[in-house]
Amino acid sequence: MASSDYSARHLSVLEGLEAVRKRPGMYIGSTDARGLMHCLWEIIDNSVDEALSGHGSQISVILHADDSVEVHDRARGIPVDIEPKTGLSGVEVVFTKLHAGGKFGSGSYAASGGLHGVGASVVNALSERLDVEVDRNGKTYAMSFHRGEPGNFDDKGGEKTPDAPFAPFISGSELRIAGKAARGVTGTRIRYWADRQIFTKGAEFQTEELLSRARQTAFLVPGLTIDILDLRGEEPVTETFSFAGGISEFVDYLSPDAPITDTWRLQGSGTFTETVPVLQPTGAMVPTELTRDCEVDIALRWGTGYETVFRSFVNIIATPKGGTHQNGFEQGLMKFLRAQVEANSRRLKVGNDKLDKDDILAGLTAVLTVRVPEPQFEGQTKEILGTPAVRAIVASVVTKALAERFASTKRDDKSQTALVLDKIVSEMKSRISARSHKETQRRKNALESSSLPAKLVDCRSNDVLNSELMIVEGDSALGTAKLARDSEYQALLPIRGKILNVQKASVSDMLSNLECASIIQVIGAGSGRSFDIDQARYGKVIMMADADVDGAHIRTLLLTLFFRYMRPMIEAGRVYSAVPPLHRVIVKHAGKKPNETIYTYSERELEGVLATLKRQNKVYENPIQRYKGLGEMDADQLATTTMDRRHRTLRRVNVNDAEDAARVFELLMGNDVAPRKEFIIAGDGFDRGRIDV
Template identity: 75%
Template sequence: MTAEYSAHHLQVLEGLEAVRKRPGMYIGSNGSPGLMHCLWEIIDNAVDEAVAGNGAKIDIILHSDGSVEVHDRGRGIPVDVEPRTGLTGVEVVFTKLHAGGKFGGGSYAASGGLHGVGASVVNALSERLDVEVDRGGKTYAMSFHRGEPGIFDDDGGEKRPDAPFTPFSEKSELRVVGKAAKGATGTRIRYWADRQIFTKDAAFQLGELETRARQTAFLVPGLELVVSDDRGGERNETSYHYEGGISEFVEYLATDAPVTDTWRIQGEGTFKETVPVLQPDGHMVATEVERTCSVDLALRWGTGYDTTTRSFVNIIATPKGGTHQQGFEQELLKSLRGQVEQNARRLKVGSDKLEKDDVLAGLTAVLTVNLPEPQFEGQTKEVLGTPAVRSIVSQVVRKELAARFSSTKRDDKSQASQLLDKVVAEMKARVSARAHKETQRRKNALESSSLPAKLVDCRSSDVTQSELFIVEGDSALGTARHARNSEFQALLPIRGKILNVQKASVSDMLGNAECAAIITTIGAGSGRSFDLSQARYGKVILMSDADVDGAHIRTLLLTLFFRYMRPLVEAGRVFSAVPPLHRVIVMNPGSKPNETIYTYSEGELHALLTKLQRAGKRWQDPIQRYKGLGEMDADQLANTTMEKSGRLLRRVTVEDAESADAAVRTFELLMGNDVAPRREFIMSSSDKLSRESIDA
């Protein structure tokens, strides 16, 4: 290491050096997954040729010497000279990054190869790579050693990666090594992975290869893939060939009894995007082009509960989904929700709504989309990123499902009815399971923690709806008991001011009856052991008097929550109730009933009185000033503070770590053990406080 850092310290990696320096960027890892990814790159190129209508058979051979060979019957890699580089097409494909025939030049309508790095990356990470091309009645050949073209001296005719290698010194040569049968075309690629790059335990996985070959055969009806394994001394050969396409794939994947037949959904849509297009003069110009995206989907529901979904883009598997899968799942949920709502009376669903898991239970689906130049997130192509595909897939699914559900055919109506019964049954089972879990949680908390006797609990076990009001004193409890909605609102009274936990030890806090009652009632523990998922209430609302003592109690409670139950605050589940300060009764003339208006501050009261005076309206004197919650009757408390339709709540939040640290410092200053800084703060800030704002 040196303190000097200038331009001569920078490195520029030329050609395939970058691939060998950082292989994980291109193939994900240097273990078995990366080794298999290299093989997928070569196989996918062969499959792209088959999808384009060139060749109907691909051979994949795992040789006993550790090499692998892929033989397709496509058009063959071009052997003529590429004008800008002066190199043959074979050398360009295997030595130049971002070079190929899949950048919109018209050779492929839709392909899995997009970045022009697949074959060249495999070449760079191979100790030896041999390619043979059948074109025009001739067989052309070229060899590479770690990406560099040259000639291996294969003594005795047996190909070995450690054979003497002579690189081309002046000009590369694409050799003609034989004659090809009349009309025969294709490419044979055999390579030995470089053990300088890959780990010792990296190996080709026959199971993964067979799964991929079977999957590809399903996706490309009529294509035959033959996998041969010579590594065990005897050749083990398996052929994969299907004519039924993805419908047959779904039947293969599904293991449970069917609820519906396999539904096939097909359609297409167009979208526009701006992409660089190569002009005849060699320049790239941003051009708006119209793309066509075709969608092919096969799905069926079974009696089981597992979900099996496979998604593909141009035959490339996208195991982590992307915009096409998002559009499919979103529209599937939306369409079935609509059907359930239309049949709500027959299905007896009440107010519950379907969730995605209800719809996906027992579903087996294969989704494929084909489009020119899709955008993947990274070279490994595990996630599709093209935004427009989401809406196209949604539109196709929406249209076809609507037609399926509105069909008058007996089989379609029967299957649609059975499907709705299944997803509604899943929804009811989920709701029942959640209710049972909440009941058990409350039961366990009651039995093991001995909930405080003064807790006035609610009936609902739905955490998302339930609310806990921490109220000040028994008088407020009496009023709140009549004002609350007992279905989802619970009450816990506290006596006066709780312990200042900022100055107390943990043992003192736990020994304090009021603090212990609050922690036990919430049921999620405290401190480091606090588990937000175990909280028994969705909202905790602090409801204290609108005076100085009430504010002090609220501060003490917030100190407890902030120090020992902070995740509850960070989740935005702690609130402060805002009871009114004044009640103004506006007198109306004649038989018209008087109007009651509540105000929440002195300034709001004066503004209201000024407005009424200008309008020539009178009000009852004296204006009622609430000193505490106990002065309000149940109806007033319900209308102003507890009913969701009329109340005002202040959410207590912690915006970020910086503000949290500031809050800790403020709590420490105002509530901590050190008296001198607090005295100094009060003395220095007293002139900023309005005496009129202090409630006397």
């Protein structure tokens, strides 16, 4: 429990940190797992900023089983001397004072992401306990905090815990000397326990998100090694990330398709002036005009697909919602490529049509990084860059670098730039064609349409949200499903076995495949970039396949089709998988009481049911019926177990992380056989539940 008799000398400190505790969302965005991860990255980013400044090349992150997290670095260590204005040690200032740190001026950090000076102090305020150790001057200094207040924990037995008795400092703070450090060794170790009074129940550190961002940071800071150790599970998870290359390797890693260009590097810099308040020795804030340098580094390549993968960073801090640097990138790209298309209009046969931004971004994978002293972010979460002058600098760098590339006389450059122009013009023509088609061919309902596949058994209702399209495996299951369905709102579309694997096939092959084309045509919302979910003819799409390995394969092929060409349906939660039973157990009753039917959906569930019946001395028919397919059920059984809304079970298909999902689909369904073979042989990462949705 927090002490209620803290001294007056801490009121100014706690006043600021209490504001953090009252409104944590203002500082970390949310109090769920996202906010928990944001706190962790506030601490890690401080170590990364040290590495960017040339101090330390290794960071270790440990997720302990007691829900604490520990971050180590080999940098200079937080200053331990007394800060003259407050009379407190540098460690206490960093962890208890909002807007305090070494990143406000130009003395310690030329370009840094942690510019608001609230990162460490906010994490401290939102932690039930935080311990910091600093190696400097041949000594190890230590300090502990309880919900932002410095003091001492009485750790009986030497085991650290947030529940240990805590005594706040009364007359003066103590930065204690905990031991000796080896000669020349410096660094910082921080361990903290997030305050469960603040964070929502069930919020926990996300290992995959941590690994993903650690990998990303290692790409952005060549030479930096980041070690991750997760001790929370039965088996420890250990990963090390270190990349000698830069963002060019990052682009190669992110690219989801085959390239039509090499990875191009666009680099440059510019200067701008801005007026900012500067703290004078007298304590006054005086508006001062400063000249700033902005360095721009971009890696990009175009691929054969239509998806856009774009990552932007300011001083290696990710800006997922963009900002002025992204606006400048798109502006420069648009201006230059429009001019190139106009200059080559005769060869490209474009007429008077104009390029759109989506035409240029289709198939583009790009990583944009800018380094700016004291950038203006919108909010502490730093998701949007707000520095206005960066837009023009980035646009200028893009235009100049692309002009050099397109003017090059090298054979590779000439062929690749021609391919880029051909691709973006092709995208433009496809967009214009799709728009024209949409304007002239409005969606028709089942009664008006004569072009829908003959095998579609449609429903009567025109209420889209209440209607369901059931994709049924095989004609035998279709016959039973016709009798079991509610014809008012349930439509049936049979497919013949396993459809085309669209992860390997081209767009033209997919469209020429009868089964794939029928599914797209029946749903009625188009495909790919032109997919319009508002035009979908059904509120739900339900995959009905047999409960066996072949059925799982068919569901995987169908999901691949939806993921690649109708992804908004999955993102909107409108794609489902039916769950047919595996067994039917008939329990016999004596006398005139009717027999009882129990359906089970797995071998484990069947074993449990049989064990229960045996304990209750109930008799059941042998042999127990094992369904090999949907066609073995009669209409009543299929309706009761799989199609009737009152009794059925559906699994909704979700895509929480499109990037990870894309990699899984490429691994399981793509052209490269070797990684898939290794994945299957290894077996340790294989979970049928990830596929058999």
